[in-house]
Structures are given as structure tokens and as C-alpha cells.
Amino acid sequence: MRHVLSVAVAAILASIASQGMAQERYRELPPVVVSPDLSAPWVMQLQRSPVGHQRRQPARHGLPGVEVRVAPQPIVRERARVAIAPAPDQMQTAALPSATRDAGAQIDPKFLPQTVAYDGPHGPGTIVIDTTQNLLYLVEAGGQARRYGVGTGKPGFEWAGSHKVTRKAEWPDWRPPAEMIAREKKKGRILPAHMKGGPANPLGARALYLGSTLYRIHGTNQPSTIGRAVSSGCIRMRNEDVIDLYDRVPVGAKVVVI
Template sequence: MKTLLMLAASATLLAAPALAYDRYAERPPVMVSPDLSAPWVLQLGRDPAEVAPRRQAREPKLRQVPPKVQQRAVQRRQANPAQPQLAALRAPEKRTVQPQMNPIYLPQQVAYDGGEKPGTIIIDTIENFLYLVEEGGQARRYGVGTGKPGFEWSGTHKVTAKREWPDWRPPAEMIARERAKGRVLPAKMEGGPDNPLGARALYLGSTLYRIHGTNQPWTIGGAVSSGCIRMRNEDVIELYERVPVGTKVIVR
């Protein structure tokens, strides 16, 4: 028995140094099974978006207003009818868009080869143009509104008077004619931006016809008047400054 114990102790003493030096020895490489390593190697060559796709943003859920809350809101609006509603405050303001005048009727310098002297006014009621004859075979051309069907006329007159922001006194025939259409005209309207005669008026001979401005510039270029020659306010002001009383006016 003693002999066996001594042999075991000797074996333990001999193996101890060997175990102490094992930790400094080179260890064998770790081997991984292909079944485990293949999926990881494949992932290294893929697009990251395929491996971990981005989550789609969730649509926000609308908050449902309980029926009792809706009912209380209706009751508050009914109790305060004078309180402006939010929808009314946000409603866009409606604006009246006036039609535009054709640019062809804007003032232009044109050639003139007629026989009238410089300073003469010629009105073409077919094309709706007014020409102020100038020196050197030139004329200043303006767009005008002329008499509507049944109110056309032609002739030669002179400018007998000039007025700035003239009053308007509709003739009795016009008052009666408009009354039959359901429109009541005043016996007199003071001069101003709302006056149908506009900013200036040039009176023709002893007639009731005038070359005058208008508060409806989009009508220039049409047959729209009761016989008068209608111009834009800025155009009639220019003409007013350029022609004196006594100027010859030819209406064709």
C-alpha cells in the first residue's frame, strides 16, 4: 500500500511542471463547421439594406374625437352665433377680375400719308382708332371706343370746348332709353373717377358728342358708346394737352 502511494505521488510531481508550461505552448486553430460559417460569410457580400431592411414609417393615426366632445362643440357654436368661425376666417377673399384691353389699342407712333394738316384729329370708327396728325408723315394713334350699332355717325367738326373731370348730364333721350331697360340714370353726376366721362372731355361743335375718358377702360376697341368717342383716361389727358380749342376733328 505504501509502495502504491509513493508511486502516485511521484507521478504527480513529474506531471506538474508539464502542466505549468502548457499555457505558453501554441494552441491549435479553432475549426468552425461550414454549416455555421457559411451564412455569416454570405452576409458580408450583401447589400446592408437587404440584410436589415429599413422600416417603413408608419402613417400617423388620426385622433378620433368622441361624439360627446363633438356635441359640446356644436352647442358652444350655437350659444355664440356671433363668434367668427375658423373656416370663415381662412376663406380666400373673392376679387372681381376685370377683362383686359387688347394691347393693340395702346398709343403708338405710326406712319401717315393722308392729306390732312398736322394737328388734325382723324377718327376711324371701323378700326376704332384715333389719329393725331404730326409733322414728317407721322401720327400718334390711340385706341378708342365708338358708337354701338344704331349710334354710328360721321362728319367734320371742331373742338369747341375742353373740360377737366367734367360733370355728366345725360340727355333726356338716354335717360328714357335706360329707364326702359330698368336702369335709372341721375340727372347730373359730378366729375370724378366714377364718372363715365372720365378725366377729360373735348366737346365737338354744337353736338352732344365728345371725345372723353372712361371709367371702363377695358371697353376700348369696341362699339360701345351712344355716339361719343371714348378713350382711356391717360390717353385722353395726353390728347387734351396736345390739342387746342378749334382743332379740326374728322369722324369717318
Template sequence: MTKTLFLALGLAAAFSSAALANDRYRERPPVIVSPDLAAPWVMQLAGPNARPVVYPRQVAQPRVIHRQREYQQPRAVQRRGIFGESRVEPAAVRPTRPVRSQIEPQFLPQTVAYDTSERPGTIIIDTNNRFLYLVMGDGQARRYGVGVGKPGFEWAGEHRITRKAEWPNWTPPKEMIAREAAKGHYLPARMDGGPENPLGARAMYLGSTLYRIHGTNAPWTIGSAVSSGCIRMRNEDVVDLYERVNIGTKVVVM
């Protein structure tokens, strides 16, 4: 009798649980997907009036980029030697002369009034004022700006053009090589003609000397006393002069 009672109660409990389960899952709640596509897709198993759970948007943390420090020029170093302290400046911070980037207007080619007894076609170089004149006659001359010999390399005289060359090669004299080496500037034994060549686009050789009227790869030096005695011109100007004169042209340097 007791066993029968327990069996009946167990069956009743089982049927009651099944009934509750059927009631619970009779209508499955809708699957709700978060509308925020940046958030994870979350299925909500809540009631029909449930609102989707939207996780806060994950903001990517910016990557820390370790930038290289800006180059800082080294400071001057105090060194102590047998003669006391000396201030040694690194080469990177040694002051340099400002470089002119444009030629001054008076050194551009132009036709000017020029009174001379020299015949037309003669070249006259005024080294003090940094001008080269090509005598045209009728009291006029074509004037160009030039660079001339630096202090200690000035000269004056009369010669004739004995050779002309386009994009000439450059062979520095041994004296120049030695002189520049003493300053720490090492010149090549020879340099082919071209835009980097110090003789520039054209050269007109004067007599049997080492002096020339030639172009330059440093046009900002026109109007200055910077050469070792040669007369330098802008490449545009030396090409123009080159076409106007012939071998045998008289050149007066004063």
C-alpha cells in the same frame, strides 16, 4: 370583585389601543405630490416607497363650432301660368358677359406711319378700326385706341373742338335717360366729375353736338362699339391728347 375585574380589563384595552395608535402614527408617511402639473395635486398618504398616483391628463374636448352653410345659389323655379310652365331664373344665377380686364396691345398709344392730306394737329377718327389719329406731319401720326358708337349710334362728319373740360360733369340727355330706363337702367339727372363719372378725366366737345371725345370709367371697353356716339378713350390717353390739342382743332370722324 367582578367590577374590579371589568375595570382592569377596560383600562388594559385602552392602554393597548393607545399603544397601537402611537405605533401607527410614530412616523408620518411623506406627502407626495403628482409631478404632472396638468393633473390635480394629489397628496398620497402611502408608505415611504409609494409611487405618486398620476391621473390621466384631461384632454379638453374641442368645441363644436356650427359653421354657417356656404351660400348656395337658388335653383331655377318652375312656375305655371296661363301660358303654361315657365322657367324663372333668380337674378343671382343669370349668366353675365365676361369682362375684359386688360386692353389689347394694338390700342395702346403709339407713333405710326400715316399718310393723309390733313394738316398736322388734325384729329382723324377711324370708327371701323377703333383708332384715333393725331396727325403729326412727315407721314406720321400718334395713334390711340378708342371706343365708338354702338350699332344704331354710328355717325360721321367734321367738327371742331369748341370746349375743353377737366373732370367734366355729366348730364345725360333726356332721350338717354328714357332709353336706359326702358331697359331697367336708371341714370342720374346729373353726376359730378370724378373717377366714377362715365366722361372720365377729360372731355373735348365737338361743335354744337352732344358728342365728345372723353375719358371713361370702363377702360376695358376700348376697342369696342359701346357708346351712344361719343368717342371714349382711356383716362391716361385722353389726358395726353387733351394737352396736345387746342380749342378750334379740326376733328374728322369717318
């Protein structure tokens, strides 16, 4: 009987020792690493704490001694975007149809529209064209004028004089004069007898007809020629510029070419 009790007591003591070793073994629990996919929303909530308020610490749940480690997130820096404001003296053309804009055309800034001082003899509403400088002035009140760059008559096609605007047309058709057709044919270039108005038409978006002559102030499908003496006598303008002039000038306006 005593032997049986001794064996039982020994078993109990062994069990107690085993439990103590197990508790000692798991006293320091291993860290738990949380996946970024699971931890990201929790981290974002912490980052949204209002400025000036103390960030609340999340409540700890689970067994004591468990340390939760959040895997580091990559830092993404967004490149700053800088908006450049347009120059105040340049005309805004964003509202124009894309077919009327000469985007990408190289032109000397001197030939872009701008307001300048004017002290000449002509009154407001008069169009003055300086063929030596390839500049057109629309005289305004208050001693100033609206200035545009133009293309003018090439050597042998220069002219000067005074006329009135007798007609205005939007996207005008082109009917080359018979003498122009014959002249270009000798050079090996065949001109059509008639071309319907449109972006490819040499007269461009608008035309102002001068007196009873064959000359016009008109747009162009070759904006790179502005500022040069290249035409057969007509006054060329960029499409966006001739639209602006067209809207400012009525039929009957005086045009002086010098």
C-alpha cells in the same frame, strides 16, 4: 537623523515627479471653441481685406499650443433682382394721379398709344377717328401720327362728319340727354340727371366737346371697353390717353370722324 533626511529626500523626489506628471498631462491643451456671436465680427474684419492685398494673420495671444476654432457660419445666398425696362413705344403714366390710371385693365396692345406713319390728306393738328377700326389719329408733322385706341358708337349710334373742338374740360360733370335717360329707363336702368366729375364719372378725366353736338371725345370709367363699338355716339378713350390728347390739342382743332 539619517532616517529624517531619507524621508525628506523622498518627499522632494515625489514632489518633483508629481510636477513632471502634471506638466506632461497638460502639454497638449484642449481646443477652445468660440461662439459664432463672438467670432462673427472678427471673421467679418478678415473678409473686408482689400482685393489684391495679402490678408494679415491675427496675432496669437495666450498660451502656446492653444488652438482657436471658429464655429462654421451658415452661407446665405441673396437672390438676384432683375429690373425690366418698359417698352420704348408705350407712354409713361407713373407721373399721373392714381385715379387717372387704368392699372390692370386688359387691352389689346394694338390699342395702346404709339407713333405710326401717316400719308392721309389731313394736316398736322387734325384728329382723325376711324370708327371701323376703333382708332384715333392725331396727325403730326413729318408724315406721322399719334395713334390711340378708342371706343365708338354701338350699332344704331354710328355717325360720321367733321367738327371742331369747341370746349375742353377737366374731370367734367355728366348730364345725360333726356332721350338717353328715357331710353335707359325702358331697360330698367335709372340715370342721374347730373353727376359730378370724378373717377366714377362715365366721362372720365377729360372731355373735348365737338361743335354744337352732344358728342365728345372723353375718358371712361370702363377702360375694358376700348377697342369696341359700345357708346351712344361719343368717342371713349382710356383716362391716361385722353389726358395726353387733351394736352396736345387746342380748342379749335379739327376733328374728322369716318
